[in-house]
Amino acid sequence: MREISARKITAAIREMAIKANTELGEDMLNGFKKAIEKEESPIGKDILGKLILNAQIAREEKVPICQDTGFAVIFVDLGQEVHITGGSLAEAIEEGVRRGYLDGYLRKSICHPFTRENTKDNTPCVIHVEIVPGDRLKLIFAPKGGGSENMSRVTMLTPAAGVEGVKEFVVQRVKESGPNPCPPTIVGVGIGGTFEKAALLAKKALLRELGSRNPDTKLQKLEEEWLHTINNLGIGPQGLGGSTTSLAVHIEMMPCHIASLPVAVNIQCHAARHKEIEL
Amino acid sequence: MSGVIKLFPPISDADVERLKIGDRVEITGVIYTGRDAAHKRLVDLLLVGKELPFDVRGQIIYYVGPSPASPGKAVGAAGPTTSYRMDPYAPAMIEAGLKGMIGKGLRNQEVKDAIVNYKAVYFAAIGGAGALMARAIKKAEVIAYPELGPEAVHRLEVESFPVTVVNDVHGNDLYVEGVKQYRRL
Numbered sequence: 054m055r056e057i058s059a060r061k062i063t064a065a066i067r068e069m070a071i072k073a074n075t076e077l078g079e080d081m082l083n084g085f086k087k088a089i090e091k092e093e094s095p096i097g098k099d100i101l102g103k104l105i106l107n108a109q110i111a112r113e114e115k116v117p118i119c120q121d122t123g124f125a126v127i128f129v130d131l132g133q134e135v136h137i138t139g140g141s142l143a144e145a146i147e148e149g150v151r152r153g154y155l156d157g158y159l160r161k162s163i164c165h166p167f168t169r170e171n172t173k174d175n176t177p178c179v180i181h182v183e184i185v186p187g188d189r190l191k192l193i194f195a196p197k198g199g200g201s202e203n204m205s206r207v208t209m210l211t212p213a214a215g216v217e218g219v220k221e222f223v224v225q226r227v228k229e230s231g232p233n234p235c236p237p238t239i240v241g242v243g244i245g246g247t248f249e250k251a252a253l254l255a256k257k258a259l260l261r262e263l264g265s266r267n268p269d270t271k272l273q274k275l276e277e278e279w280l281h282t283i284n285n286l287g288i289g290p291q292g293l294g295g296s297t298t299s300l301a302v303h304i305e306m307m308p309c310h311i312a313s314l315p316v317a318v319n320i321q322c323h324a325a326r327h328k329e330i331e332l
Numbered sequence: 333m334s335g336v337i338k339l340f341p342p343i344s345d346a347d348v349e350r351l352k353i354g355d356r357v358e359i360t361g362v363i364y365t366g367r368d369a370a371h372k373r374l375v376d377l378l379l380v381g382k383e384l385p386f387d388v389r390g391q392i393i394y395y396v397g398p399s400p401a402s403p404g405k406a407v408g409a410a411g412p413t414t415s416y417r418m419d420p421y422a423p424a425m426i427e428a429g430l431k432g433m434i435g436k437g438l439r440n441q442e443v444k445d446a447i448v449n450y451k452a453v454y455f456a457a458i459g460g461a462g463a464l465m466a467r468a469i470k471k472a473e474v475i476a477y478p479e480l481g482p483e484a485v486h487r488l489e490v491e492s493f494p495v496t497v498v499n500d501v502h503g504n505d506l507y508v509e510g511v512k513q514y515r516r517l
Contacts, residue, residue, distance in 0.1 A: 120409035233437035235459035287515030294510025
C-alpha cells in the first residue's frame with residue numbers, strides 16, 4: 054500500500070481550481086488561432102482574436118477567464134494500492150474546492166434548487182471515482198459553466214434510428230442552442246451504455262485534448278463529418294454568424310442494451326478548462 | 333459594419349431609434365447588473381406597484397454575476413450570462429422604462445415585441461471573455477440584495493464598454509440575420 058495524505062489532496066485541488074480557471078490550455082489557444090485563419094466572418098475573426106486576448110489578460114492578471122467559474126467536477130483515478138490517510142477522499146476534495154474558490158476570488162455559483170440560496174463556498178462538488186490498477190492517484194479538475202451545461206441533453210433513441218439518428222440529434226442540439234452556449238464550442242457526445250453512463254461518456258469526451266481523435270477510425274470519421282455539418286449551420290463565434298460554430302466533436306462510445314440507443318450531448322463553451330495532476 | 337456609436341446612459345427613445353442590428357456600441361457611464369434572482373425580486377415589486385431599488389427609466393441592465401474582486405480591482409471577471417432566463421421578467425422591466433439590456437444569446441418573441449413596442453434595445457457582449465470585459469468596468473458597488481452574492485444588483489461605472497446591437501426597435505435580430513449569411517445547409 055502506498056499512503057497519500059488527505060491534506061496533500063486538498064492542496065492539489067485548491068491549486069487546480071485556481072489554475073484551471075485562470076490559465077486556458079495551449080490546445081484551446083491553438084484552436085482559436087487555427088479558427089481565425091479559416092473563419093469567413095469579419096465579426097467572427099474579431100471575436101476569436103478577443104478570446105485569445107481575454108486568455109492572455111486572465112493569465113497575466115490572475116483573473117478568471119470567465120466569471121462563471123463553474124460547478125467543480127472532479128474525476129479521480131484511484132489506484133487500488135493507494136491508502137488515503139488523515140481523512141476521507143471526498144472531504145479532502147471538497148475542502149480543496151472550498152479553499153480554491155475562496156482564496157482564488159472565484160465565483161460561488163452553487164445554490165439550493167428551489168430557494169436558490171447560495172451555499173457561499175461553491176460546494177458541494179461532483180466527484181467521479183474510478184478504481185484502477187496501481188499505486189497512483191490521478192485527479193482531473195474540470196469546472197463546468199452553467200450556460201453550456203444548460204444546452205446539454207440526454208435522449209434514448211430506438212435502435213432503428215441508427216448512426217443517422219444519432220447525428221441528427223447531435224446536430225439539432227447544436228442548432229437549437231444557437232448563441233446560448235458561447236460558441237465556438239466543443240461538442241461532447243456519449244453513445245451507448247445506460248441513461249447515466251451516456252451522459253458521463255459525453256462529459257469525459259470533453260476532457261480530451263482539443264485536436265485529439267478517437268482511436269477508432271470509424272468514430273474518427275464521424276467526428277470529422279459531424280463537425281463539418283455543424284460548422285455549415287452558420288452559427289459562428291458567439292452566434293453572430295460565421296463558419297466556426299464548434300472547434301471539435303469528441304465522441305466516446307460503448308456497447309448498449311439490445312433495446313436501447315442512449316445518446317448524450319454535453320456542450321462545452323470556448324472556456325474549456327481542465328487541469329490534471331498525478332499524486 | 334459602421335463605426336462605433338457612443339452611448340451615455342440614461343438613454344432616450346431617440347438614442348435607441350437610431351441603433352440597428354450589427355452596430356458596434358461603446359457605453360460610458362453608469363449601468364446596473366441583474367440576473368435571475370434579482371429580476372424575480374424586481375418584477376415582484378413592479379407587480380404590487382412598489383418602488384424599485386433604482387430608477388430603471390432610461391437605464392441599461394447588464395445580465396452578469398461578476399466573480400469577486402481581488403485586492404486593488406473594481407471587479408473580478410465580468411462577462412455576460414445567457415439572457416433567455418430573464419425573458420419572463422424583461423417585458424415588465426421594459427414597460428417600466430428600461431431602455432437597454434446587455435447579455436448573450438437568444439430572446440423570446442415577447443421580449444422582442446416589448447423592444448419594438450416600448451422602444452428598447454438588446455445588446456450582446458462577448459460571452460466567456462470575462463477578464464477582457466472587466467477592463468471596461470472602473471467601479472462597482474452593490475446597491476441591492478447583497479445576500480444574493482454574485483446575483484446582487486450592482487451599480488457599475490463603465491468606460492467604453494463594448495457591445496453589439498442584436499435586437500433593435502425595427503424588429504430585426506442579428507442572431508437570425510448573421511446566421512443566414514453563413515449557412516450552407
